[in-house]
Amino acid sequence: MTFHHKKGKTTVSDTERAPPIRTAPVKITDVAAAAGVAPMTVSRVINTPDRVSPETTARVRAAIERLGYVPNLIAGGLSSRKSRMVAAIVPTIAHPMFAGLVQSFSASMRQAGYQVMLSISGYDQTDDEALFHALLGRRPDALLITGSAYTPGALQMLIEARIPVVEVWDVSSRPIDMVIGFDHAHVGREVADFLLGKGYERFASLSARDSRALTRARGFTERVAAVGKPLVLEQTTCAPSTAGAGRDGMRALRPLLDQPCGLFCSSDLMAFGVVTEARVQGVALPAQLGVVGFGNFEFSEVNEPPITTVSPEGSGTGRSAATLLLRRLAGERASDNDRMQVPFRIVERATT
């Protein structure tokens, strides 16, 4: 039980002033009075315990415990000009990549004493200025943003906020501050090497016609060309990738499969269509056809057969973003280390 009625100056009677039951929330002066010390000493016990004598610390701790004191970080933040909150803006959390990003980023930040304010922006950038206004008004100590299509006014606000910013995933040509980018071309090259390592001698690419998917496809085909292997099919379809497009692609590919072929699809959804149609057509996976998708969607693992895919590591990215920001928050200056890549890995399953 924690009853306590230490109201400073009671000009009118308590019962007249205060709402019936509600006891006033405990504040630092209450604790200080209970422990017989100055408020500042209580503050020190909480924030810099090594600067207080053990005896005093014990007395104060006891008072804190007894009163159930929860320091008001809003007040502390105003005074110290540090909110110990960071804002994060993501387009969605429905995608595993972003879910992983948010999850690991908040875990890392919380461990360092920061709380994450999450904003889900959707993919349309309408009224990003209003969003930034609402966020920056809370004076976060740092900011994580994903994607880069922001209006000039919004960007100006970010710059004037003068806090560390890390941009993740989709990086503009002119970054604001720190950056964690994703090397789509590199993914394509790695997939080519992976399939080459599996012994495939002929290759094919199925890609949606969006710029990042095309960059991956180009990395793939260029690598294949570089090692002098034939590309039997290179097909692009309207974005976004769909399972239907994958089935169509498989039908186009079917007549060309007199020899084993390694196929890179621009997304797992497309790969799923390919695999499904392959079953219908009686194409043996991975003997006649090796299939690699992109995205590591949930169904790729559960599908029969499970689909080999490229998994951009959201959680690694979240940790890295936290690391970059925390470095800055610890006072480190901008440097060459402020650029990183989103890690990815090829998850090998039954289609290769």
Add this chain to the structure above:
Amino acid sequence: MTFHHKKGKTTVSDTERAPPIRTAPVKITDVAAAAGVAPMTVSRVINTPDRVSPETTARVRAAIERLGYVPNLIAGGLSSRKSRMVAAIVPTIAHPMFAGLVQSFSASMRQAGYQVMLSISGYDQTDDEALFHALLGRRPDALLITGSAYTPGALQMLIEARIPVVEVWDVSSRPIDMVIGFDHAHVGREVADFLLGKGYERFASLSARDSRALTRARGFTERVAAVGKPLVLEQTTCAPSTAGAGRDGMRALRPLLDQPCGLFCSSDLMAFGVVTEARVQGVALPAQLGVVGFGNFEFSEVNEPPITTVSPEGSGTGRSAATLLLRRLAGERASDNDRMQVPFRIVERATT
């Protein structure tokens, strides 16, 4: 361009005091001075515009615009004792139900001017007191929590915080304040009715042995019994549900399928195993067997055939939670309307 050097009392020279480049952040007094009004008037223009004359408003607005003023909501919150932030605690955002919940909850709250502080707790309740401490220290105006396994100390903190709390999804017997629960038994009954409506005359249930799944299964079997139809198989396996358990269940069910049968699985993962094994065994869906899962996982839609399932509506829940909290924040007292149910729907696809 927004240069301005309106520092109140400059005892020493500006250049000596201020860090080289960094211009001081704009505050309300700067705007007031620029507009030739009192700070309070600027505050009114922002918060209660109808109480300020149009001319003054225009002057102040212009000054705000020109200086790029972003009000410090931390300071405002300290003064007004309203943070306009709400805290949300979820075990994960990897599950579509929780992702939908968070997404729609934050959208609804943001629309009302509240920012969400998200905490992902994981499923282990270790140090929830530390988590609550970090959260409540930021003085959120309200709280959304999911699940109910909190330590007594943590619950005590919640109660002493005296803010509206809504518990979602998994509801303790003794709720703290408002509640949005999920009626598992009702789901089971609805699934039974749905399959009855499809014309199945014999039924089966496959469930993991966790209490909520079992409640759903019981709702299902009791309904089937109530209408006098036979239950040909009722199998439970160790939690959690797996695709493997689904395949095993299908093998057990195979010899009993001389007549069409309606099957309810405790999760989509299990339903997926069933569907996969049915293909191997040459069982026709939905003619010989109707399959309903639970959870509406991504793969259920993409699978071939797509799986009929029960979808707990995260987004509806998030909106409802926001509605409940906003009602309270608007001053409404506790009432019978403080209890709601998580809505769900049966998503009909190819397996029924």
Add this chain to the structure above:
DNA sequence: CTGAAAGCGCTAACAC
């Protein structure tokens, strides 16, 4: 409709 004074609860900076 506008302004002045007095804090909100805490901590930086400086005494002792």
Add this chain to the structure above:
DNA sequence: GTGTTAGCGCTTTCAG
């Protein structure tokens, strides 16, 4: 080690 003073940037309250 500990206390005192003076704000952090805003809003409440009350006076015009």
